Structure formats: structure tokens, C-alpha cells
Amino acid sequence: MESEVLNVKKLVIIHGPPGVGKTTVCKSLYKNVDRSVWLDADWCWMMNPFEVTDENKQMVVDNIIHLLRNFLNNSSLDYVIFCWVIHKEFIFDIILKGLSDLNFELQKITLTCSSESLRNRMENDNRTKHQINSSIESMKDYYDFDTLKIDTTEKKIKDVVSEIENIVVR
Numbered sequence: 001m002e003s004e005v006l007n008v009k010k011l012v013i014i015h016g017p018p019g020v021g022k023t024t025v026c027k028s029l030y031k032n033v034d035r036s037v038w039l040d041a042d043w044c045w046m047m048n049p050f051e052v053t054d055e056n057k058q059m060v061v062d063n064i065i066h067l068l069r070n071f072l073n074n075s076s077l078d079y080v081i082f083c084w085v086i087h088k089e090f091i092f093d094i095i096l097k098g099l100s101d102l103n104f105e106l107q108k109i110t111l112t113c114s115s116e117s118l119r120n121r122m123e124n125d126n127r128t129k130h131q132i133n134s135s136i137e138s139m140k141d142y143y144d145f146d147t148l149k150i151d152t153t154e155k156k157i158k159d160v161v162s163e164i165e166n167i168v169v170r
Contacts, residue, residue, distance in 0.1 A: 009072050009104040010079050012168050013095075015086040016111035016142055018135040019122035021152050021160070022083040025111065028161045030081050033169060037071050039064070041084030065098035072102050079168070080104075087138060089145060107168050108147040111160070112139065117153045 014022050014029075023040055030038035044060045044067075064084075071080045086092060092108065113121075115136045122132045143149065148167065152160050 010168055011104045011106050012081045013108045014083040017138045018085055019118050020111045020113055022111055024157055025160050026081050026083045028157055029164055033079050035077055036079035036081055037077050038081045039067055072104055110142050110145050110147040110149045112142055112149055112151050113153040
């Protein structure tokens, strides 16, 4: 009797401080990985005026969980790539709790880089001094997460994407 191999979806969460390259990496990654979708959580925050209130935070998390759930349930997709500035471990827990009844493999990846590299990237993106300094200061917190770490300092985007592909693509 032949055994049928079940095709388990993969949820790939890529996070790191602002300016580290999450969006750039994910934009390229999802184009390289067949049967994938990319959700950038920043899209759920695109409101004018941008206000971080309890109500807005709850709405954004609910929307993210809803979108991830729909993508994970979609039969035309095998990979769901999600990126966000997840700065506290409990945010992973909230999102994953909202998906706990689904069957998927999880890969959490933290992108890091040197302070100098982060400063240069953010200056090239015309970020404010406050944004740059805040992101550099927050970098140290990302080393404590229970994730696979990828240092992007001396790497080209295509090399980071290739490294992630080698980790997550079956």
C-alpha cells in the first residue's frame, strides 16, 4: 500500500529591527519560491494618521492573523512568508496562538546586521536620526529571540535570499 505524503504548509516569519532588510529580502524571496505569498505586516499599519493605540494594535494583530490563516488555508500556496518588526517574543506567541488550530511548519528567522551597516541602509532610505538611533539601539534585543539568526552585514540580497531558500524550501 502506497502512503500518501501530506503537503504541510510552511510559515516563514522573518523579523528584525527597522532598516535591516526584511522587506527587500522578502520581496525577492517570494518571487523565487513557487507557490508562495508574502505578507508584510507594515501594510496592516498603513493608516493616516499613524497612531499606535490599543484599539489599532488589536485591529492590526487581528488582521494579520486573519490574513495568515487565509493564506495557510489556501490550496494554491505552500509557503507563507511574513515579515514584521516583531520586537518582543510575546508578539510571536499572540500571532501563533491565533493560528494554533492549523497544521503548518514554522520557521522563524531574525535578520541582523552591524550598527554601521544599519545606519548606512537607513540613511540611504532617508530615515530620521531618531529612527536610525532607535533601530540601532533595538538591535541588541533581537539576539535573544528563539530564532535562526542571519547576519546580513556583508551579504548581497540574493545571497540572503538563497540562504533562506536553502533553509525553508523542501
